[in-house]
Amino acid sequence: METPNFLPRDVALPYGLSSDGRLVSVDAVVRGLKCECVCPGCKRPLVARKGEIIRAHFAHQANAACATGFESMVHLLAKDVIEKRRGVLIPEVRVHAGETRKHVAPAKVLRLTNIRLEQWITGLRPDIVANYEGHDLIIEIAVTHKAEPVKITELRRRGSPAVEIDLSALHKQDITEDVIWDAIISSAPRYWLFNRLADRPKRKSSKRKPRGSKRFAFAHSLLPMNARP
Ligand SMILES: [Zn+2]
Numbered sequence: 001m002e003t004p005n006f007l008p009r010d011v012a013l014p015y016g017l018s019s020d021g022r023l024v025s026v027d028a029v030v031r032g033l034k035c036e037c038v039c040p041g042c043k044r045p046l047v048a049r050k051g052e053i054i055r056a057h058f059a060h061q062a063n064a065a066c067a068t069g070f071e072s073m074v075h076l077l078a079k080d081v082i083e084k085r086r087g088v089l090i091p092e093v094r095v096h097a098g099e100t101r102k103h104v105a106p107a108k109v110l111r112l113t114n115i116r117l118e119q120w121i122t123g124l125r126p127d128i129v130a131n132y133e134g135h136d137l138i139i140e141i142a143v144t145h146k147a148e149p150v151k152i153t154e155l156r157r158r159g160s161p162a163v164e165i166d167l168s169a170l171h172k173q174d175i176t177e178d179v180i181w182d183a184i185i186s187s188a189p190r191y192w193l194f195n196r197l198a199d200r201p202k203r204k205s206s207k208r209k210p211r212g213s214k215r216f217a218f219a220h221s222l223l224p225m226n227a228r229p
Helices: 069-085 149-158 168-172 177-187 196-202 218-222
Strands: 015-017 023-025 032-038 045-049 057-060 087-090 093-097 100-105 108-111 113-117 128-132 135-142 162-166 190-194
Touching: 015 032, 015 069, 023 069, 069 087, 069 113, 069 128, 069 135, 069 177, 087 135, 087 162, 087 177, 087 190, 093 196, 100 196, 149 190, 168 177, 190 196
Parallel strands: 135 162
Antiparallel strands: 015 023, 032 045, 045 057, 087 108, 093 100, 113 128, 128 135, 162 190
16 A cells, blocks of 8 residues: 555644635645645645545645644644634642642633734734733643743733643644644643732742732732732
């Protein structure tokens, strides 16, 4: 048999970029080079392989190794899915104070509005900025690269609540929109890059007491102190 049973992930892609720059499923295009799609990573032409033996997929026309195609595809698909389905699960907030670990706010699914992709805000270009109850939440999607320390420092400086969702385990399964959505809304590991509440114990030098009530409505845990109502 000429067709290998195993195709490296960087070659076999379930989604490609169409000529208008949108991510499209191989199921939605015509066979072969006529699909007019390119690789989401290296931007070289893709061929839509839709045979009967193995699952339909895009392959690079030149059959060249591509280190970035799969990662870029997952990244773009995650952003598309969050934009389309408008939700995310945020992790619980815990505060570590010496030996004790205080549970501040539970994990929660948020309904998001005003979702913006890769939009510059001063000094940062987050994957996603979305609105939750009037305040911005930054969402980063990690596939092979987690947020750099310099980005986390900037988030802390700005006081911007930011969650990173780790999709690095998805290379082990077939990628569909539903698989990505399940990861975003429940199954993928996730953590706060910055959350004002979780950050508080690290500021031991500050003698200032936090303003406002000791009882936080959940939304407050997302807000920088100066943005609280
Ligand atoms: Zn490629």
